[in-house]
Amino acid sequence: MSQVILMDATAIERALTRMAHEIVERNSNQDGLAIIGIRTHGVPLAQRLTGIVAGILKREIPIGEIDISMHRDDIGTRGASVIGATHITFDVTGKTIVLVDDVLFTGRSIRAALDEIADFGRPQRIQVAVLVDRGHRELPIRADFVGKNTPTALQERVMVRLVEVDGKDEVVIER
Amino acid sequence: MNSLIIKHGRVIDPANRVDEVRDLFITGGKIAGAASSKADVIDATGKIITPGLIDIHVHLREPGRSDKESIETGTRCAARGGFTSIVAMPNTTPAADNTGTIAFIKQRAAEVACVNVFPAGAITKELKGEELAPIGSLKRAGVVAITDDGRCVQNNELMRRAVEYAKMFDLPVMDHCQDYNVAADGVMHEGYWSAALGLRGWPAVAEEIIVARNILLAEITDWHIHCQHLSSARSVELVRAAKKRGVKISAEACPHHFTLTDESVKEYDTNLKMNPPLRTEADRQALLAGLADGTIDIIASDHAPHCTYEKQVEFDVAPFGIIGLETELALSLALVHQKVLTLPQLIEKFTINPAKLLRLSKGTLSTGADADVTVIDPVAEWTYDVEQSASKARNSPFHNWNLKGRAMITIVGGKIAWQLE
Amino acid sequence: MKRWQRKDLLGIQELSVAEINFLLNSAQAFKQVGKRSVKKVPSLRGKTVVNLFIEPSTRTRTSFELAATRLSADVINITANASSLVKGETLKDTALNLQALHADVIIIRHSAAGAPHFLAPLLKASVINAGDGAHEHPTQALLDAFTILEKKGKIAGLNITILGDILFSRVARSNIWLLTKLGANVTLAGPSTLVPRVFEQFGCRVTHNIDDALRDADVVNLLRIQHERQRQTLFPSIGEYTTMFGLNKERFARLKPDAMIMHPGPINRGVEIDSEVADCERSVILEQVTNGLAVRMAVLFLCSGGQAVES
Numbered sequence: 045m046s047q048v049i050l051m052d053a054t055a056i057e058r059a060l061t062r063m064a065h066e067i068v069e070r071n072s073n074q075d076g077l078a079i080i081g082i083r084t085h086g087v088p089l090a091q092r093l094t095g096i097v098a099g100i101l102k103r104e105i106p107i108g109e110i111d112i113s114m115h116r117d118d119i120g121t122r123g124a125s126v127i128g129a130t131h132i133t134f135d136v137t138g139k140t141i142v143l144v145d146d147v148l149f150t151g152r153s154i155r156a157a158l159d160e161i162a163d164f165g166r167p168q169r170i171q172v173a174v175l176v177d178r179g180h181r182e183l184p185i186r187a188d189f190v191g192k193n194t195p196t197a198l199q200e201r202v203m204v205r206l207v208e209v210d211g212k213d214e215v216v217i218e219r
Numbered sequence: 220m221n222s223l224i225i226k227h228g229r230v231i232d233p234a235n236r237v238d239e240v241r242d243l244f245i246t247g248g249k250i251a252g253a254a255s256s257k258a259d260v261i262d263a264t265g266k267i268i269t270p271g272l273i274d275i276h277v278h279l280r281e282p283g284r285s286d287k288e289s290i291e292t293g294t295r296c297a298a299r300g301g302f303t304s305i306v307a308m309p310n311t312t313p314a315a316d317n318t319g320t321i322a323f324i325k326q327r328a329a330e331v332a333c334v335n336v337f338p339a340g341a342i343t344k345e346l347k348g349e350e351l352a353p354i355g356s357l358k359r360a361g362v363v364a365i366t367d368d369g370r371c372v373q374n375n376e377l378m379r380r381a382v383e384y385a386k387m388f389d390l391p392v393m394d395h396c397q398d399y400n401v402a403a404d405g406v407m408h409e410g411y412w413s414a415a416l417g418l419r420g421w422p423a424v425a426e427e428i429i430v431a432r433n434i435l436l437a438e439i440t441d442w443h444i445h446c447q448h449l450s451s452a453r454s455v456e457l458v459r460a461a462k463k464r465g466v467k468i469s470a471e472a473c474p475h476h477f478t479l480t481d482e483s484v485k486e487y488d489t490n491l492k493m494n495p496p497l498r499t500e501a502d503r504q505a506l507l508a509g510l511a512d513g514t515i516d517i518i519a520s521d522h523a524p525h526c527t528y529e530k531q532v533e534f535d536v537a538p539f540g541i542i543g544l545e546t547e548l549a550l551s552l553a554l555v556h557q558k559v560l561t562l563p564q565l566i567e568k569f570t571i572n573p574a575k576l577l578r579l580s581k582g583t584l585s586t587g588a589d590a591d592v593t594v595i596d597p598v599a600e601w602t603y604d605v606e607q608s609a610s611k612a613r614n615s616p617f618h619n620w621n622l623k624g625r626a627m628i629t630i631v632g633g634k635i636a637w638q639l640e
Numbered sequence: 641m642k643r644w645q646r647k648d649l650l651g652i653q654e655l656s657v658a659e660i661n662f663l664l665n666s667a668q669a670f671k672q673v674g675k676r677s678v679k680k681v682p683s684l685r686g687k688t689v690v691n692l693f694i695e696p697s698t699r700t701r702t703s704f705e706l707a708a709t710r711l712s713a714d715v716i717n718i719t720a721n722a723s724s725l726v727k728g729e730t731l732k733d734t735a736l737n738l739q740a741l742h743a744d745v746i747i748i749r750h751s752a753a754g755a756p757h758f759l760a761p762l763l764k765a766s767v768i769n770a771g772d773g774a775h776e777h778p779t780q781a782l783l784d785a786f787t788i789l790e791k792k793g794k795i796a797g798l799n800i801t802i803l804g805d806i807l808f809s810r811v812a813r814s815n816i817w818l819l820t821k822l823g824a825n826v827t828l829a830g831p832s833t834l835v836p837r838v839f840e841q842f843g844c845r846v847t848h849n850i851d852d853a854l855r856d857a858d859v860v861n862l863l864r865i866q867h868e869r870q871r872q873t874l875f876p877s878i879g880e881y882t883t884m885f886g887l888n889k890e891r892f893a894r895l896k897p898d899a900m901i902m903h904p905g906p907i908n909r910g911v912e913i914d915s916e917v918a919d920c921e922r923s924v925i926l927e928q929v930t931n932g933l934a935v936r937m938a939v940l941f942l943c944s945g946g947q948a949v950e951s
Contacts, residue, residue, distance in 0.1 A: 417775025487754030533752035
């Protein structure tokens with residue numbers, strides 16, 4: 045097995061800055077903008093994006109985090125793992141939600157997250173932001189904002205490491 | 220009738236204080252003083268030759284519950300276990316509280332049994348503990364003792380009269396010692412494990428109260444009461460003290476009680492549910508001490524077959540009891556291997572002691588005695604597979620146990636009833 | 641511990657501290673589901689959960705039923721009494737029939753201790769113990785611990801008194817195992833016939849003096865006294881119990897000011913607990929009920945994903 049570094053800390057920072065600007069541009073009416081990270085790695089990414097977006101707009105952006113374990117469709121095939129809590133303290137109804145995750149792969153996490161958010165109310169729209177899109181979708185889901193598109197083989201693993209969780213920033217592909 | 224010579228075995232006959240390597244001769248169904256000319260020869264080098272073993276506590280279930288066991292299958296179990304004589308408990312359906320049932324058991328035994336079957340009669344009608352059974356008629360019909368086993372006479376006055384009455388017929392009284400009010404609806408020993416498992420306790424004192432009662436009644440009636448399957452340390456102590464005073468009291472212990480403890484119930488295996496229940500390690504040690512010093516005279520199995528479907532239920536609901544004839548000798552030989560008993564001490568508890576208690580002309584290898592003989596390999600290692608049991612039942616907690624020592628040949632009345640293939 | 645491994649939840653006794661904490665942490669997540677506008681998640685969609693109650697119980701059954709419903713499982717309730725089961729179909733046959741109908745989870749309440757342990761190895765379905773005789777009631781102990789953690793922030797080092805009928809109580813046993821594993825100082829109190837000394841061997845303090853039992857308590861967990869269910873020889877009367885061991889206003893007043901009152905319910909007002917004490921702000925009896933739902937959702941969720949434990 046070999047590991048190749050796909051993005052280093054600088055590349056990640058640059059990608060997030062670009063994505064933040066795209067989010068601002070795409071949503072000209074920014075009043076209802078809110079950002080939600082998917083546990084675990086989507087949460088620090090959402091925090092960083094929120095920071096940049098808030099800096100651009102010079103105001104607070106509501107942020108939340110969700111755990112999608114309860115909405116997964118593969119319980120019983122994987123065994124139940126730790127369930128984290130979902131924290132959404134604002135009302136999602138009518139909002140434009142940017143859903144943040146680290147890697148977009150099969151699309152099942154995003155599907156579960158969409159269902160989870162629907163349990164909290166009815167947003168006006170939901171957009172998806174991911175640091176890496178590695179392809180191999182199993183559902184009709186696409187990202188609105190992508191840090192890096194990387195074609196991969198199915199058996200390869202893409203790992204996003206972030207300072208907040210892993211002590212350093214990098215994206216690694218394991219072949 | 221054919222003749223047998225069993226050669227080169229170590230003959231242990233506690234009744235005659237014999238323990239030596241010599242040949243044993245059998246002619247015409249009796250032990251003979253010398254070889255007959257056309258005898259078959261069995262080489263028993265390295266084996267032990269004992270008087271046929273006796274188990275005074277067996278439930279054959281016939282008549283009434285021959286789906287659990289029958290006289291035929293139960294006696295086949297006995298033969299495999301090395302037993303040449305067994306005493307059938309009276310809690311059949313109908314109960315052995317009448318001469319007809321005794322006659323039936325004797326007739327069936329004559330037809331199908333491969334070992335000697337001695338019936339025990341009931342103390343009270345239908346074992347209800349209310350009215351005396353026709354004890355004199357039962358004696359005439361051939362019972363060797365009376366007991367309400369499975370149940371216990373609670374009425375002390377009735378028990379006193381039963382003992383007094385039985386004395387007139389020279390019939391020993393055997394008792395399953397259990398005070399119903401104290402034991403209540405207990406299903407296992409009352410102690411740490413019953414508390415942990417949430418199972419209702421059957422406290423040792425429920426046995427001890429009745430043992431004490433029996434000692435007092437044996438004393439005032441000057442007649443013999445035999446306490447069946449002792450399970451608790453204090454029961455042993457009560458019997459020990461009473462024997463010292465010369466009271467006509469005796470006691471038996473079962474292999475499961477001196478092998479297992481209440482901790483083994485922790486998986487709720489209903490094959491560990493018996494009455495009286497398995498008790499603590501301290502109780503187990505007391506039973507071993509009682510066996511060693513002679514307080515406990517006899518080892519018996521309390522062979523209690525039940526159908527698998529009856530045992531495959533909630534612990535509370537399952538019937539009490541396990542089968543034991545096939546594992547009894549090996550579990551008892553363990554006491555010899557552990558140096559709790561000498562071999563002659565052990566053989567005594569299987570032969571002359573039960574024979575004396577029940578006045579059976581069995582249990583010795585004296586010349587002229589019935590040629591009931593067991594050939595034992597005391598060190599053979601084997602694994603008990605209950606699926607291969609001769610019993611109709613499968614309710615043994617010793618399935619898959621590795622055991623040491625077993626019967627090789629069981630000879631009843633000069634004929635080989637069973638031998639290990 | 642990364643993943644829940646057990647297919648069955650039979651008791652607290654066999655759980656490790658890590659497993660207990662895993663369950664309690666998961667319950668935290670499920671508690672929040674109850675606060676959403678849509679109080680339902682699709683985790684167990686398409687799964688069949690059977691409430692097999694061979695001993696009457698309304699609250700535990702309702703709590704499990706609602707928990708399963710909130711996880712989107714299909715729930716069926718089967719109630720029977722043990723005596724009819726003894727005479728008719730055996731428990732084993734009943735359970736195998738449910739399995740033949742593709743039940744995924746069987747929640748069992750039974751008057752016989754060990755009944756869930758008897759079923760678990762026979763079935764591919766998950767078996768959840770909802771109370772077996774006087775043995776265990778694991779979800780009750782978990783919800784009690786969850787409530788204590790929520791209110792007190794910890795369990796280790798707390799003085800927790802369980803008062804009442806310990807001998808016949810599955811709630812007491814599950815609580816004893818759980819609280820001692822998590823480091824609480826557990827005191828058991830009540831009449832000597834219902835609180836025998838043998839429980840000291842479980843790592844608890846046993847006292848038959850009510851004032852001694854209450855003096856240093858941070859938490860008092862009261863158990864229901866059911867005179868009718870027990871043998872009449874164990875204590876004279878309900879009235880005498882209330883006099884000697886009931887948590888009345890005077891005794892309540894002598895408790896530490898932050899002592900918390902718990903009860904697994906249903907409460908007997910005026911028997912083991914004074915009515916006003918039951919309703920006071922230091923009583924968390926209704927919060928226990930709410931937390932029971934979260935705990936049972938977590939248990940159903942985790943065991944549905946767990947594998948059979950290799951024994």
